[in-house]
Structures are given as structure tokens and as C-alpha cells.
Amino acid sequence: MSTAYQQLLERFRELHRFAHLEAICHWDQSTMMPSGSNEARSEALAELALMQHRRLTAPEVGDWIAQADGEVLAPLEQANLREMKRHWQQAIALPDDLVEAQSLAGARCEHAWREQRRSNDWRGFSGNLREVVRLCREEADVRSAARGGGRYDSLLDLYEPGMTRARLDALFAEIGGWLPDLCQRVIERQSSDTCLSPVGPFPTDAQRKLGLEVMSALGFDFDRGRLDVSVHPFCGGAPEDVRITTRYSEDDFSGSLMGVIHETGHGCYEQNLPPGWLGQPAGEARSMGVHESQSLLFEMQLARHPAFLHWIAPRLLDAFGHEGQSQALAPDNLQKLFTRVQPGLIRVDADEVTYPFHIILRYEIECGLIEGELEVEDIPELWNEKMEAWLGLSTRGNYRDGCMQDIHWTDGSFGYFPTYTLGAIYAAQLFAALEREIEGLEQHIRDGNFVALTCWLREKIWLQGSLLETDELLRQATGDSPDPDWLRRHLERRYLAVD
Amino acid sequence: MSTAYQQLLERFRELHRFAHLEAICHWDQSTMMPSGSNEARSEALAELALMQHRRLTAPEVGDWIAQADGEVLAPLEQANLREMKRHWQQAIALPDDLVEAQSLAGARCEHAWREQRRSNDWRGFSGNLREVVRLCREEADVRSAARGGGRYDSLLDLYEPGMTRARLDALFAEIGGWLPDLCQRVIERQSSDTCLSPVGPFPTDAQRKLGLEVMSALGFDFDRGRLDVSVHPFCGGAPEDVRITTRYSEDDFSGSLMGVIHETGHGCYEQNLPPGWLGQPAGEARSMGVHESQSLLFEMQLARHPAFLHWIAPRLLDAFGHEGQSQALAPDNLQKLFTRVQPGLIRVDADEVTYPFHIILRYEIECGLIEGELEVEDIPELWNEKMEAWLGLSTRGNYRDGCMQDIHWTDGSFGYFPTYTLGAIYAAQLFAALEREIEGLEQHIRDGNFVALTCWLREKIWLQGSLLETDELLRQATGDSPDPDWLRRHLERRYLAVD
Structure with missing residues (x-):
């Protein structure tokens, strides 16, 4: 019978393996992939990202984390549990519709930016950026409410815990x-x-x-x-x-x-x-x-x-x-x-x-x-x-x-x-x-x-x-x-x- | 409200996207990957294969197929349903422990064969091959019982329906x-x-x-x-x-x-x-x-x-x-x-x-x-x-x-x-x-x-x-x-x- 901690470990090992495939396909997209394959590749990677998100935020993961908190853990295991909690909390914090809206707004803004930058088109760019900022403020609200601390802090934590x-x-x-x-x-x-x-x-x-x-x-x-x-x-x-x-x-x-x-x-x-x-x-x-x-x-x-x-x-x-x-x-x-x-x-x-x-x-x-x-x-x-x-x-x-x-x-x-x-x-x-x-x-x-x-x-x-x-x-x-x-x-x- | 057929279509679209990532990572493994990365890559691809199998054989898929059989479908849709059934039946037919035993025996036999072939070692090879054949006979038994037809036919159907x-x-x-x-x-x-x-x-x-x-x-x-x-x-x-x-x-x-x-x-x-x-x-x-x-x-x-x-x-x-x-x-x-x-x-x-x-x-x-x-x-x-x-x-x-x-x-x-x-x-x-x-x-x-x-x-x-x-x-x-x-x-x- 596995402990909750061991089950968490196995789930994160699965996510590590998926991250390997994701990273290789991203690398391929930037180095090897012919340009006409971009749409299919992006869709495939989005499907994988969705699946990774599902596996990380599945109900059992929250249960395991709660149970593992009560288990006796060695220092390495404690560090693992701390990082698992952080990843899980970051993933679970945002409602799906916000994630989807951000993904769409970000893709639209980034895509248009490549041309807008070339033509110095601030007016066009700022329209898209406004939506990205609006959604990021919403993200910061949700994240800071979930974890405590400031709004900007909650974004900083994604990169520099x-x-x-x-x-x-x-x-x-x-x-x-x-x-x-x-x-x-x-x-x-x-x-x-x-x-x-x-x-x-x-x-x-x-x-x-x-x-x-x-x-x-x-x-x-x-x-x-x-x-x-x-x-x-x-x-x-x-x-x-x-x-x-x-x-x-x-x-x-x-x-x-x-x-x-x-x-x-x-x-x-x-x-x-x-x-x-x-x-x-x-x-x-x-x-x-x-x-x-x-x-x-x-x-x-x-x-x-x-x-x-x-x-x-x-x-x-x-x-x-x-x-x-x-x-x-x-x-x-x-x-x-x-x-x-x-x-x-x-x-x-x-x-x-x-x-x-x-x-x-x-x-x-x-x-x-x-x-x-x-x-x-x-x-x-x-x-x-x-x-x-x-x-x-x-x-x-x-x-x-x-x-x-x-x-x-x-x-x-x-x-x-x-x-x-x-x-x-x-x-x-x-x-x-x-x-x-x-x-x-x-x-x-x-x-x-x-x-x-x-x-x-x-x-x-x-x-x-x-x-x-x-x-x-x-x-x-x-x-x-x-x-x-x-x-x-x-x-x-x-x-x-x-x- | 989606029909069962539409839900099947969406599930197979998901599998198509995963197959894209799988194929690119397989290609990379044969063309670009440094040799020291082989173990991690193989584990990652095995994890993906397991996940694809799980998504194809999830209980809802069988339900959708049963329901879709009663839906009114155009010829293209009928062809899709026929192929979906075939893929699903092939995937669901084998018990997990047989799949795992085959995967292990196959990997062992293939790996050893590379060296055994070089040294003309039939004795060593035949020992491994015997186990592979034994498991394939079991596979053919299970498959032919599930689909009807002969034992060899059931394997042929995997390649040449x-x-x-x-x-x-x-x-x-x-x-x-x-x-x-x-x-x-x-x-x-x-x-x-x-x-x-x-x-x-x-x-x-x-x-x-x-x-x-x-x-x-x-x-x-x-x-x-x-x-x-x-x-x-x-x-x-x-x-x-x-x-x-x-x-x-x-x-x-x-x-x-x-x-x-x-x-x-x-x-x-x-x-x-x-x-x-x-x-x-x-x-x-x-x-x-x-x-x-x-x-x-x-x-x-x-x-x-x-x-x-x-x-x-x-x-x-x-x-x-x-x-x-x-x-x-x-x-x-x-x-x-x-x-x-x-x-x-x-x-x-x-x-x-x-x-x-x-x-x-x-x-x-x-x-x-x-x-x-x-x-x-x-x-x-x-x-x-x-x-x-x-x-x-x-x-x-x-x-x-x-x-x-x-x-x-x-x-x-x-x-x-x-x-x-x-x-x-x-x-x-x-x-x-x-x-x-x-x-x-x-x-x-x-x-x-x-x-x-x-x-x-x-x-x-x-x-x-x-x-x-x-x-x-x-x-x-x-x-x-x-x-x-x-x-x-x-x-x-x-x-x-x-x-």
C-alpha cells in the first residue's frame, strides 16, 4: 500500500516524463520543424499542456497533499512536498476560463506584435496589450487571494519563489x-x-x-x-x-x-x-x-x-x-x-x-x-x-x-x-x-x-x-x-x- | 449537447495530437538524440503510450461507441465509427498484464538480438524468442476470441485490416x-x-x-x-x-x-x-x-x-x-x-x-x-x-x-x-x-x-x-x-x- 507521499511522487514523475516530450517538441519547433507544420504542432502541444494540467489538478492530488502533510518525511521528502504544493497551488488557483482567455489573448498579442513591432505600431499593439494586462491583473487577484501576499508577489512567485x-x-x-x-x-x-x-x-x-x-x-x-x-x-x-x-x-x-x-x-x-x-x-x-x-x-x-x-x-x-x-x-x-x-x-x-x-x-x-x-x-x-x-x-x-x-x-x-x-x-x-x-x-x-x-x-x-x-x-x-x-x-x- | 459520435471524434482528435508528439520524439530519438538520453526518452515515450492507451480504453469510449451505433451517420462518419471501433477493440482486447509482459519480453529480445545477431548466437536468441512467441500466441488467442476469426488473422488485422x-x-x-x-x-x-x-x-x-x-x-x-x-x-x-x-x-x-x-x-x-x-x-x-x-x-x-x-x-x-x-x-x-x-x-x-x-x-x-x-x-x-x-x-x-x-x-x-x-x-x-x-x-x-x-x-x-x-x-x-x-x-x- 503506497503512502500519499509516494503516490504524489509517482504523479510528479509522470509529469516529468511528459515535460521531457514537451520540451523536445518545443525545441524541434524552433530548430527543425518546417514552417507549414506550425499549426498542427501548436495544437498538439496545447493538448499536452491541457493534459498535464488535468493530471496535476486532479482531485486525488489535493487529497494526497493533505494526507502527506501528516506523514513522517525526511528532509528531501519535505522539500519535494513543499515544491509539489507550490506547483499544485499555482495550477489549481486559476479558473479554467481565465487560463483559456489568457492563452488566447497572449497568443493574439504575441502574434500581432511580431509585425507591429516592425512597423512601430503602438496603437495596434496597445489595444492587445490592454487585454493581456487586464487578464494578468485578474490572475494576480486570484493568485494573491489564494496564497496571501501582494498581487505582484503572486506573479513573481511563478519565476522566483x-x-x-x-x-x-x-x-x-x-x-x-x-x-x-x-x-x-x-x-x-x-x-x-x-x-x-x-x-x-x-x-x-x-x-x-x-x-x-x-x-x-x-x-x-x-x-x-x-x-x-x-x-x-x-x-x-x-x-x-x-x-x-x-x-x-x-x-x-x-x-x-x-x-x-x-x-x-x-x-x-x-x-x-x-x-x-x-x-x-x-x-x-x-x-x-x-x-x-x-x-x-x-x-x-x-x-x-x-x-x-x-x-x-x-x-x-x-x-x-x-x-x-x-x-x-x-x-x-x-x-x-x-x-x-x-x-x-x-x-x-x-x-x-x-x-x-x-x-x-x-x-x-x-x-x-x-x-x-x-x-x-x-x-x-x-x-x-x-x-x-x-x-x-x-x-x-x-x-x-x-x-x-x-x-x-x-x-x-x-x-x-x-x-x-x-x-x-x-x-x-x-x-x-x-x-x-x-x-x-x-x-x-x-x-x-x-x-x-x-x-x-x-x-x-x-x-x-x-x-x-x-x-x-x-x-x-x-x-x-x-x-x-x-x-x-x-x-x-x-x-x-x-x- | 454533443452526440456520442461527436464525443468520440473529439477523443480521437486528442489521440491524433498525442500521436504527433510521439512521432516527433521517436524521429528525434533516431536522428538527433544523443545516445546518453535514451533511457529517459524511452521512459517518457512509454508514459505517453500508457496515457494514450488509457484515453482510448476509458469506460466512456465504450459507451459512446455503443450509443453512436444507434445514431444517424453520413458515410464519412460511418467510416470513422468503423475505424474507431477497430482501434478501440484492438486496444481493449488485451489485459494490461499481457501488454506489459509483451513489452518487457519484446524489449529484452530485441535488445539482446542486436548483439546476438552479430555473434550468430541462435541459442541465446531462441531462448528470448520462445517467450515472445508464447506471449504472441496468447495475444492471438485473446484477440481472435474477441473479434472472431482465426488466430493469425487477428494479428494480421493489426496491419492489414x-x-x-x-x-x-x-x-x-x-x-x-x-x-x-x-x-x-x-x-x-x-x-x-x-x-x-x-x-x-x-x-x-x-x-x-x-x-x-x-x-x-x-x-x-x-x-x-x-x-x-x-x-x-x-x-x-x-x-x-x-x-x-x-x-x-x-x-x-x-x-x-x-x-x-x-x-x-x-x-x-x-x-x-x-x-x-x-x-x-x-x-x-x-x-x-x-x-x-x-x-x-x-x-x-x-x-x-x-x-x-x-x-x-x-x-x-x-x-x-x-x-x-x-x-x-x-x-x-x-x-x-x-x-x-x-x-x-x-x-x-x-x-x-x-x-x-x-x-x-x-x-x-x-x-x-x-x-x-x-x-x-x-x-x-x-x-x-x-x-x-x-x-x-x-x-x-x-x-x-x-x-x-x-x-x-x-x-x-x-x-x-x-x-x-x-x-x-x-x-x-x-x-x-x-x-x-x-x-x-x-x-x-x-x-x-x-x-x-x-x-x-x-x-x-x-x-x-x-x-x-x-x-x-x-x-x-x-x-x-x-x-x-x-x-x-x-x-x-x-x-x-x-x-
Whole structure:
């Protein structure tokens, strides 16, 4: 006779297997699928999503959870039950008609946005977005009534469990206190730098080969994963079969190279989740913020580290070098190229110094939208005000490169943006701990030996899955709760040579 | 309020969507998946199969079928209900513990066979096969009790609905009456032929490019399909997203070229199933035999036709030609190459003249096994006897190239083999009708214009889905019930110049 907890475990194992198939078919949709198959694929995936929802919200699951609360459980089992409850509550909270209305409104808004962004059509877009926001407010009402806490908090919890608006307000206020001055000083300091641009073309084949070499060096396991091409790079698939993607431009190798390193961070996390717990909720990655911390640790902390650029320089020369290229591909010049700070309109193109501005701006606007303090019509004016104040750039009349640049809001993913900057904070904090704890880390990196680094991450983060909550995970790994001061120290050291 | 029929339709639409995801993940497993992911993928697919089985055999489905029997239905709806009943009865017939035992025994036997075949280990293999046969006999008992008819018939029905052992006995007896003599005469006639072998290497890229060109010419829609590489070529995916595969050898272009044409036949059938009926059982391909008839019509009837070889010869020269290659790639020589008849041990390498021998041999043995007239231990001796009698070849002691060469029996797919020869009969019959009905067909083919041919197949076969039963489908397309005499006439004309 199975206990309620064991029955829950079996149901979540079933859901894990379905998630595997879902992820592979999503990956296929972005990488392999011919375009004419899109409708059938989308319908098939929607059917699977509905079935997953049904299996998660079936009446017996609620009963099992109630019973399991009274069972004697070991710590791992407690963590599983905690995560099961969270998934179940999130799934059961919303009435079916709201889920369906959101799915329709989101699909309509996202679909139209692709063309509207191109034609800078704010009027058309805002009509659709208004409906998405209206439904997300309803979602936040229902969710916050079910779980307690604030309305925006209830959305945040979908991506970053444990995080609240109150804590984010404090974190972002702190960053807002020092970042403008720091940014100004970096720009002044870099104004006299001269920096050579490597000259293409950089053949796709050579870029791919280099990407694979770097992935291997970083420990990506090609026996349980692949690298392919998609329009929008991502890390997908399942922990047992990780699929990362990139895109190549023959004019510029750095976008794909840094992108591959970023996705490899996500991929290594997934591949090294505790093997014995796969299929259990405690065996999943901790949160979006922690996930992003692994990709940013690889892409920003590690791959822009002078020692890493020293290691990769000869490899770049080997891949792309021709007469007269050697200076542009020398470590010093690479360092300047990869740490160039330049305010810009586009979030995804931003450097690590100006990036938090893009996030805080979106955070402030989306909080206002969800709490009902702002309306969709207010967005362009506010966007422009904040861009002018923080980055000295105007987006007046330029919706395309302003408030219409991101996909996130089109399908109602409010509460997601903060995880980018949380990831940057966690990454800085983790890398500082790595530097303290691994003797000779810099030399290891310079030698292209990433074993000590990845073993440390594996032990402290990857193998922890979702056993601990995020704060405790960071505390056990670094001795400190999440603290943006680690990001400040990192930026000051790298960009202002403050040690 | 929905009728029972409408509820059935919605349930089968759901199953169609799951089948889409299942097929894409199976395709991925054979083409893209890294080997270390196999266990997780297999578990995920098994979970999906279980869920599909549960949804098909849920109590309400039986109720709906009983009710729908009393509803007033149009002809398409009647065809749907007939196919729904068939799928449901097949699924509900077996007790769960038999399904599970078969799945385990099949997986064990197939897995071990891969190594046992290599090492010619009949002793090891026969132990596993005995259990597979035992369970298949049990399956045939249960199925025939549920549906009436013979035991072997009940397995045949899984692949070729409407076909029976009595009819197959008659068909194969007829073929056995004329084929030995015909085969003998062909071999004598060809004994004085000289035939030049094109000399490789044939670069993979050039083979792939040619394959894609031929697929396009034959009407394959790349907006809803792909060509990739796998160890064992197949046509998979879904009607809305057809995935065909091939494998390349740089020593020989003909294997991949003819393989691609074969799979394109399967693929065009799937892509041209009635678009308005997709998701309905009557919108599915008719049977394995009809499916095989489309691939064999493309590969054997069309692609070995002198007019086709005349069309493809300059394309081969273009792809692979070099100094001194032009004679080997001339139409006359290609004709000799592609119609060479040579008795051999291996079914998948057999020419179209000797192929039926391989099938009849397997058919006779598997009938005996299922009906309990033969035991597994009797197979090698019988196999050898028949091979010696029909093809003059011994397999004594050579299990690897004898009764251990095929995968089909390892997982219990008894009843499948006959569909290959049924496909060859249907293909010959359909091509004869095409020749009668399309004026100037030969010239069209010689010009690489396959539009009239594919339009005819589309109208007569592809767009019919499973509306009609196989005999009626053939009768409406060709004016005749399935008749092996069409195969005889085709072989005599092509191989003995009898007109």
C-alpha cells in the first residue's frame, strides 16, 4: 500500500516524463520543424499542456497533499512536498476560463506584435496589450487571494519563489543608489580607449567548431545534449537531454560565442541536477534567477575575465585569424571589446553595467501595471522619461526600440524581468566565493582548466536542485544572503580597477 | 449537447495530437538524440503510450461507441465509427498484464538480438524468442476470441485490416506457382548481360542534394516535411510534418537514392491524406500494405522504369560524373544495374523478383508459430529448407543471415511481413491502371514531369484516407480486386520483355 507521499511522487514523475516530450517538441519547433507544420504542432502541444494540467489538478492530488502533510518525511521528502504544493497551488488557483482567455489573448498579442513591432505600431499593439494586462491583473487577484501576499508577489512567485516586491524594491533602490555614478565613471574612463574591431567574415563552420570546443572545455556533456541553430537562442530540452541553440552572423563572432557560453551555463546546470532526484520536484533547478546566475556566471563573470580571454585568444586566432588580425584578437584588445560600456536602447544588446537600468525600468512599470497604479497608455511616456534620466537616450515616438522591444509582456509574463538582475547579483556573489575558495583560480582559467570551478558549482548549486530555498542556497554556497553589493564590487573592480 | 459520435471524434482528435508528439520524439530519438538520453526518452515515450492507451480504453469510449451505433451517420462518419471501433477493440482486447509482459519480453529480445545477431548466437536468441512467441500466441488467442476469426488473422488485422490467412494462402500459392519459373528464366536471360559499375566515391553532400531534388520533383512538400539521416531509414513524423530519413555510403549512391524515393512514396501519401479529415480515423492511411504500395510504386514501378532512368541519368552525371563515368551512368546501363536479379540471403537487399520468396518463407513460418504447428526450435531447419528449395542458397549454421536477420519477430510483430508483398501487388496493379489512364505517361516520366501521376494517386488513394476498405479502394482505383497477376505481368514485362 503506497503512502500519499509516494503516490504524489509517482504523479510528479509522470509529469516529468511528459515535460521531457514537451520540451523536445518545443525545441524541434524552433530548430527543425518546417514552417507549414506550425499549426498542427501548436495544437498538439496545447493538448499536452491541457493534459498535464488535468493530471496535476486532479482531485486525488489535493487529497494526497493533505494526507502527506501528516506523514513522517525526511528532509528531501519535505522539500519535494513543499515544491509539489507550490506547483499544485499555482495550477489549481486559476479558473479554467481565465487560463483559456489568457492563452488566447497572449497568443493574439504575441502574434500581432511580431509585425507591429516592425512597423512601430503602438496603437495596434496597445489595444492587445490592454487585454493581456487586464487578464494578468485578474490572475494576480486570484493568485494573491489564494496564497496571501501582494498581487505582484503572486506573479513573481511563478519565476522566483520566495522573492517579494518589498525585497526587490529595496534591492533595486540600492542598485539605483550607486549604479548611475558608477556607470558615468566607467564611460568617462573608457572614453580615451582605442579598441580594434576584428574584421570578418567569420565563417559559420569555424564559429560552430569553436563553440563546440568551448562547450566541451566548460564541461558540457555531448552524450546528453546538443548545440543547434535557432532564431532566438535558448537552452531547452530536458535535464537528461539538454538542447542549447545559437545563431551565427558571419560579420561578428562574439554574439554567438558569448551566447553559446551563456547557454552552456544553463545547460551545465540542467545536466548536473542531482541524478538520483530526477523526476522529483526537489530535483529541478531552483528558480529562474538561480538559472540565470549560472548562465551569467559563465558569460559575464568567467568569459569576460582577463584570464579567460587570455585562454581563448589563441583559439580565436586559430579559428578566424588572418594577416593583420592578430592585434585585434590579442587578449588586451579582446578585454576592451568585451567590456565596452555603451548606453543603448536595446536590453538584449546591453553590457553588464547598463543592463540593470533596463531591468529596473521594466520592473517599475510592470509593478505599476499589475497593481493598477499605471495604465497601458502611460507606458511610452514613462519609458522615455526613465531612459532619458538613466541612460540619456530618448525613445519618444520610437516604440519599436522602446516599450515594444521585448516579447515578455506580450504573453503576460509579468514578474519575469527581475530574475535577470537577480541572476547577475547571484552570479557576482558566487564568483567572489569561487575566488575566495579555489586557490589559483585565475591560473586555472588561464590554462583553460575549468574543472575546479565547475566542481564547486556542481557541489554548491547544481547538485542541490530545489532542496533549499534560494536564500538558503546562496547562504550555504557563499556565506551571505543575496546582496547587490557583490555586483557593485565586481563592476568596480572590472570597470574601474577598484580592488 | 454533443452526440456520442461527436464525443468520440473529439477523443480521437486528442489521440491524433498525442500521436504527433510521439512521432516527433521517436524521429528525434533516431536522428538527433544523443545516445546518453535514451533511457529517459524511452521512459517518457512509454508514459505517453500508457496515457494514450488509457484515453482510448476509458469506460466512456465504450459507451459512446455503443450509443453512436444507434445514431444517424453520413458515410464519412460511418467510416470513422468503423475505424474507431477497430482501434478501440484492438486496444481493449488485451489485459494490461499481457501488454506489459509483451513489452518487457519484446524489449529484452530485441535488445539482446542486436548483439546476438552479430555473434550468430541462435541459442541465446531462441531462448528470448520462445517467450515472445508464447506471449504472441496468447495475444492471438485473446484477440481472435474477441473479434472472431482465426488466430493469425487477428494479428494480421493489426496491419492489414480485412486480410485473412485464407486469402493470403491463396495469393501466395498463386505467386508460388509462377515465380520460381519466372525467376529462373530471368536469371538465365541476364546471365550474358554485361553491366558497368559506377565508381565512387559519391560524396554525401552530392547524394543529399540529388535526393532533395528528386523528392521535390516527386512532389514532396518541404514546407511540411524534412529529409534527415538515421541508421535505419524510415518515414515518420505526422501527416502535417513528415520526417523521412536515409543513410549515405560514399561507395554507392544507389542505396540512398532508391531509399529516398521509397520513403518519398510513404511521405507523399501521408502529406496528401485528406486535409479536412486529419485527426479523424478515416483520415489516416488505409493499411500497411497500401502504404507499402505507395513506396514501392515510387521505388520499383516508377524509379526503375526506363523512362525514369532516362530522366535521372544526366542528373547522376551532374552529381557524380567524372572522366570515364558517362557509360556507367548512361540510361541503358542504369537499367541493367537497377533490374539485376540475384538470389541472396538478405531480404532488405533483395531485388523485386526474388523478394516475394523472402516474404512467403517468413509468412509460412510465422503462421505455423502462431497457430502452434511449429516451435521456435524448428525455425532454422525450415528456413534452410525453403531457402535451398526456392533460391538455391543454404543458411545452415548461418543464423545471422538466416532466421536472425530481421527485427520484426524480436518484438512480436507477427503478421507484418505479408504487407510487403501485398504492397508490391497493389503497386503493380495501380501502376498498370496509371498506364492505362494517363495518356503519354512514359513521356511525362521521361521529362521528369510527375504531376499527372501524383494527381492520379492523390485522387485515387491519398485523398481517400481510410474511407473505404482496402479491397474497395483498389477496386475503385483500378477496376479490380487485389490480384497478384498484376505483379506477374509487371515482372514478365520488365524482366522478360513479355508484353
